[in-house]
Amino acid sequence: MKSLIQKYGSPCAISAEAMADEWVLHSGLSALPCLSEIHGKLQSYGLSLEQATIPGLRGHHYWYRDDDPTIVYQDGEWRGAVEFTLLHELYEVMLGKLGATASGDGCSPDADVCRGANQFAAAVLMQKDIFLQALYQSHFDIVWLHQHFCCSYSAIAIRAVHLLDQVEDASRRDLACVLYQRRGDPQSWHECDPADFYVDCVACTSGLLPWSEGQTGGLLPRRGDGVSPGSIVELSLKAGRPVLLGTTRASAASPIANLVLLSRPVLWFGHLSKVILQGMTPEDGHALEAQAGRLQPRPITYSGSRLT
Numbered sequence: 001m002k003s004l005i006q007k008y009g010s011p012c013a014i015s016a017e018a019m020a021d022e023w024v025l026h027s028g029l030s031a032l033p034c035l036s037e038i039h040g041k042l043q044s045y046g047l048s049l050e051q052a053t054i055p056g057l058r059g060h061h062y063w064y065r066d067d068d069p070t071i072v073y074q075d076g077e078w079r080g081a082v083e084f085t086l087l088h089e090l091y092e093v094m095l096g097k098l099g100a101t102a103s104g105d106g107c108s109p110d111a112d113v114c115r116g117a118n119q120f121a122a123a124v125l126m127q128k129d130i131f132l133q134a135l136y137q138s139h140f141d142i143v144w145l146h147q148h149f150c151c152s153y154s155a156i157a158i159r160a161v162h163l164l165d166q167v168e169d170a171s172r173r174d175l176a177c178v179l180y181q182r183r184g185d186p187q188s189w190h191e192c193d194p195a196d197f198y199v200d201c202v203a204c205t206s207g208l209l210p211w212s213e214g215q216t217g218g219l220l221p222r223r224g225d226g227v228s229p230g231s232i233v234e235l236s237l238k239a240g241r242p243v244l245l246g247t248t249r250a251s252a253a254s255p256i257a258n259l260v261l262l263s264r265p266v267l268w269f270g271h272l273s274k275v276i277l278q279g280m281t282p283e284d285g286h287a288l289e290a291q292a293g294r295l296q297p298r299p300i301t302y303s304g305s306r307l308t
């Protein structure tokens, strides 16, 4: 902690990402840290960890004067969520300590601190080089990455887009990810109705921003939107399997821009629980086609102005 202040002068001078790199190096954390390892590291710093039912919160932390801090996290969450929460809170504890020992210039308001804390947690759990390598090797497979890195689908999508945007050489790819979530209590899920799904997360590299901003007829939906009738997402939900709009379709007939699109429903205990919609440019689209190849998707094309 002190070495960070000596190096950077103020806690505000170091980005959450750089702080994550420093911390991984300093703590000797592994490339794919598991929950017990994170637990162990935090406890070795004298932090106490407590599980509790905390309505509306994933976690928080507190400390009394001169005491070591306690991190409280939501009871009954899955492993990946707990890992993320512990690291989020660790960042806030470190910032608090740095702030207290540095000039105390009170960095920034809470929302900024929380955003930094999310970036810190993501950077520790999905370390840049190995994450990018896995992203390319898996052909941008969000489901595989979710299982491999044990992070939520949205955390994976946001991290992928964030890191792809930093790539400046020829290996740069543009990617759009839209995650649809199913409403309601899983206990009451029976028949699958596309109307039950809504957009939970949209992540998109800068090269595809025009698609998200509606200049091409609003190809990419926005957060909170439902499933559009006749869309690729609706088709994949009705088919109950992945649907691919590939590079070989007649692009002239396509009313939407030339993105290669893969819509992939995700099962959870036998029920369709999410849909992952991914888009890439035709030059990069072979990556999505390679991902889809394993899933045996239903290929679709445009006939008239409709997807079939």
Ligand SMILES: [Zn+2]
Pocket: 088, 092, 113, 114, 117
């Ligand atoms: Zn926070």
